[in-house]
Amino acid sequence: MQELERELLREKYPTKDAITTEIINLKAILNLPKSTEAFMSDIHGEFPAFDHVLRNASGNIKLKIEELFNGQMTPKTQQVFAFLVYYPTERLAIVKQQFSCPEDLHQWYLDTFDDLLKLLKYCATKYTRSKVRKALAPEFVYITEELLYGDFHTADKHEYYAQITDDIIQLHSADNFIISLCHTIQRLVVDHLHVVGDIYDRGPAPDKIMDRLMQHHSVDLQWGNHDILWLGGAAGSSLCVANLLRICARYDNLSIVEDSYGINLRHLSLLAEKYYDDNPGFRPKLTQPNEQPSEAELRQITKIHQAIAIIQFKLEGPVIDRRPEFKMQQRKLLDKISKDRKTITIDGKTYPLINGCFQTVDPNDPYKLLPEEQEVIDQLTAAFKNSEKLHKHMDFFMKKGSMYLTYNNNLLIHGCVPVDKKGNFEGLTLNGKLYKGKALFDLLERNLRESYIDPNQQDDLATDLLWYLWTGPVSPLFGKRVMATFERYFIADKATHVEEMNSYYSLRHEPWFIEEMLAEFGVDPKTGHVINGHTPVKKGQSPILAGGKMLVIDGGFSKAYQKTTGIGGYTLLYNSYGLQLVTHQPFTTREKAIADLADIVSTKRVVEQELARKTVAETDIGTELKKQVRQLMELLADE
Numbered sequence: 001m002q003e004l005e006r007e008l009l010r011e012k013y014p015t016k017d018a019i020t021t022e023i024i025n026l027k028a029i030l031n032l033p034k035s036t037e038a039f040m041s042d043i044h045g046e047f048p049a050f051d052h053v054l055r056n057a058s059g060n061i062k063l064k065i066e067e068l069f070n071g072q073m074t075p076k077t078q079q080v081f082a083f084l085v086y087y088p089t090e091r092l093a094i095v096k097q098q099f100s101c102p103e104d105l106h107q108w109y110l111d112t113f114d115d116l117l118k119l120l121k122y123c124a125t126k127y128t129r130s131k132v133r134k135a136l137a138p139e140f141v142y143i144t145e146e147l148l149y150g151d152f153h154t155a156d157k158h159e160y161y162a163q164i165t166d167d168i169i170q171l172h173s174a175d176n177f178i179i180s181l182c183h184t185i186q187r188l189v190v191d192h193l194h195v196v197g198d199i200y201d202r203g204p205a206p207d208k209i210m211d212r213l214m215q216h217h218s219v220d221l222q223w224g225n226h227d228i229l230w231l232g233g234a235a236g237s238s239l240c241v242a243n244l245l246r247i248c249a250r251y252d253n254l255s256i257v258e259d260s261y262g263i264n265l266r267h268l269s270l271l272a273e274k275y276y277d278d279n280p281g282f283r284p285k286l287t288q289p290n291e292q293p294s295e296a297e298l299r300q301i302t303k304i305h306q307a308i309a310i311i312q313f314k315l316e317g318p319v320i321d322r323r324p325e326f327k328m329q330q331r332k333l334l335d336k337i338s339k340d341r342k343t344i345t346i347d348g349k350t351y352p353l354i355n356g357c358f359q360t361v362d363p364n365d366p367y368k369l370l371p372e373e374q375e376v377i378d379q380l381t382a383a384f385k386n387s388e389k390l391h392k393h394m395d396f397f398m399k400k401g402s403m404y405l406t407y408n409n410n411l412l413i414h415g416c417v418p419v420d421k422k423g424n425f426e427g428l429t430l431n432g433k434l435y436k437g438k439a440l441f442d443l444l445e446r447n448l449r450e451s452y453i454d455p456n457q458q459d460d461l462a463t464d465l466l467w468y469l470w471t472g473p474v475s476p477l478f479g480k481r482v483m484a485t486f487e488r489y490f491i492a493d494k495a496t497h498v499e500e501m502n503s504y505y506s507l508r509h510e511p512w513f514i515e516e517m518l519a520e521f522g523v524d525p526k527t528g529h530v531i532n533g534h535t536p537v538k539k540g541q542s543p544i545l546a547g548g549k550m551l552v553i554d555g556g557f558s559k560a561y562q563k564t565t566g567i568g569g570y571t572l573l574y575n576s577y578g579l580q581l582v583t584h585q586p587f588t589t590r591e592k593a594i595a596d597l598a599d600i601v602s603t604k605r606v607v608e609q610e611l612a613r614k615t616v617a618e619t620d621i622g623t624e625l626k627k628q629v630r631q632l633m634e635l636l637a638d639e
């Protein structure tokens with residue numbers, strides 16, 4: 001132990017008694033069961049579904065209620081009780097209407113306090129009292145602790161507790177007390193949340209997901225390719241801005257930009273109005289249950305969609321030219337269009353163009369933006385750099401996020417580790433140096449952080465690498481050779497739409513490959529797992545690969561992908577008993593879920609079961625605590 005560390009410890013634990021107490025305390029924590037981690041990915045703006053899964057703790061609250069109240073509550077009563085725990089405010093409003101007589105309501109309150117306290121006690125057994133205290137609403141800490149840890153068996157005490165509960169009701173605090181207990185239960189059941197990328201795009205409310213995550217007690221995030229567009233936008237990349245606006249238009253989500261982040265789209269809309277018409281290839285996709293834009297709105301979005309797509313394709317040219325090391329020359333397509341704008345010739349093959357909208361493209365200088373286009377994209381990029389709310393969200397993303405994470409012997413990455421057919425790491429050569437495997441991730445993360453700190457630099461390598469992360473052939477977050485956006489808009493021949501996946505996606509079925517990958521990132525190859533998002537697990541495919549070493553958890557929170565996956569999403573849970581995969585059914589709306597008491601959890605599959613229950617001692621935090629115990633022992637020896 002360093003001298004400075006020793007000094008600090010001595011200050012914190014000045015006496016022998018203080019040291020001994022702390023050692024006992026830490027050792028006791030080491031023996032507690034490992035707390036529950038939950039993993040989700042690819043939420044894609046679907047806030048209500050995400051919020052529901054947080055509230056029901058991926059089905060875990062229901063399970064605890066069953067374990068505790070089977071035989072005492074009917075399944076129906078359990079379901080009603082569970083929904084009170086998930087949505088206390090809404091359910092209280094409904095339940096209270098059922099009582100016309102105040103005495104009946106009073107009795108309901110007493111019974112509900114009792115049930116909630118039993119449930120809370122059950123959920124709190126894994127934790128120290130101090131941790132439970134921190135999870136309680138400050139105004140109810142004292143009362144809750146009295147009721148939670150009190151001795152109800154002696155007659156004197158009985159009176160005392162009865163007085164407390166009566167007072168809560170008489171003083172009109174019953175509702176708030178119930179709400180506070182429910183939130184504490186939600187919070188304790190899942191101790192830590194990992195979001196393995198793609199919070200943004202396709203769905204309507206990524207901003208609400210970010211707000212919710214910012215209030216979460218314990219979370220980490222791995223960046224997904226879609227998140228990079230928004231981080232890139234805040235970091236001053238106009239290509240990222242153009243891409244994310246194109247996707248927002250494509251999914252009728254421009255209100256996120258305008259209403260949530262306060263970025264004005266008037267100039268873009270005027271430009272679109274001036275140059276573009278209706279176009280079937282650019283009509284937005286509608287995915288939400290109550291989404292019904294008017295015909296005029298649909299036309300306006302269709303025009304904006306074309307305007308920003310063309311700006312995007314034009315912006316790509318100069319970046320590809322100034323970064324030959326990205327090896328993306330073949331992605332320059334505007335210069336392959338015929339003079340009459342009717343066909344395009346790619347690799348010697350000529351295709352007719354469909355849904356063309358190249359009226360602002362000068363055949364002699366196809367990547368040149370019109371002055372109006374330049375003005376619009378400059379103004380938009382400035383607006384992204386300056387949006388206060390976007391920065392609040394992106395600051396949080398930077399603070400809690402990373403390209404990958406190793407946590408309790410698992411490796412979490414959104415996309416892939418790029419490899420060739422044989423499984424050798426593929427890399428990016430910059431300034432004569434090859435970066436591959438873990439070093440590629442570290443390089444990209446360093447540059448991302450650099451670019452984010454300095455949004456005024458817009459043409460530098462760090463900013464260009466942000467766009468590379470979105471679509472580059474060796475980007476670990478993208479994982480495909482090309483993004484065939486142009487072809488999918490303008491060429492009918494489906495063969496041109498194919499986006500060849502990196503060999504990683506076939507190799508990740510092989511245990512030897514996963515072991516090599518884990519070793520590269522410093523995780524024990526024999527016992528570790530890779531947790532992956534990004535590729536929706538299609539109907540009939542398994543999310544559990546390589547003999548359980550590789551878990552793919554993109555189950556389709558995104559409404560746009562639920563036809564492909566056939567389900568509404570996955571959550572992976574890792575508790576003291578092992579790993580379990582929870583399948584969620586598609587979520588409709590919050591109102592419907594509350595009214596129908598619809599839980600959306602369908603099945604739970606054990607992925608791996610621990611032989612002996614895992615304790616805190618076997619976790620990363622445990623390693624840290626053991627180090628503290630050793631240091632305190634040293635201090636004690638000095639006494």
Ligand SMILES: O=P(O)(O)OC[C@H]1O[C@](O)(COP(=O)(O)O)[C@@H](O)[C@@H]1O
Pocket residue numbers: 198225226250480483484485499534
């Ligand atoms: O579903 P859409 O809107 O057509 O988008 C498809 C595009 O999204 C991508 O799949 C990338 O997004 P994901 O990370 O969600 O897969 C591209 O490879 C593809 O071109």
Ligand SMILES: [Mn+2]
Pocket residue numbers: 198224225226414477533534535
């Ligand atoms: Mn993705």
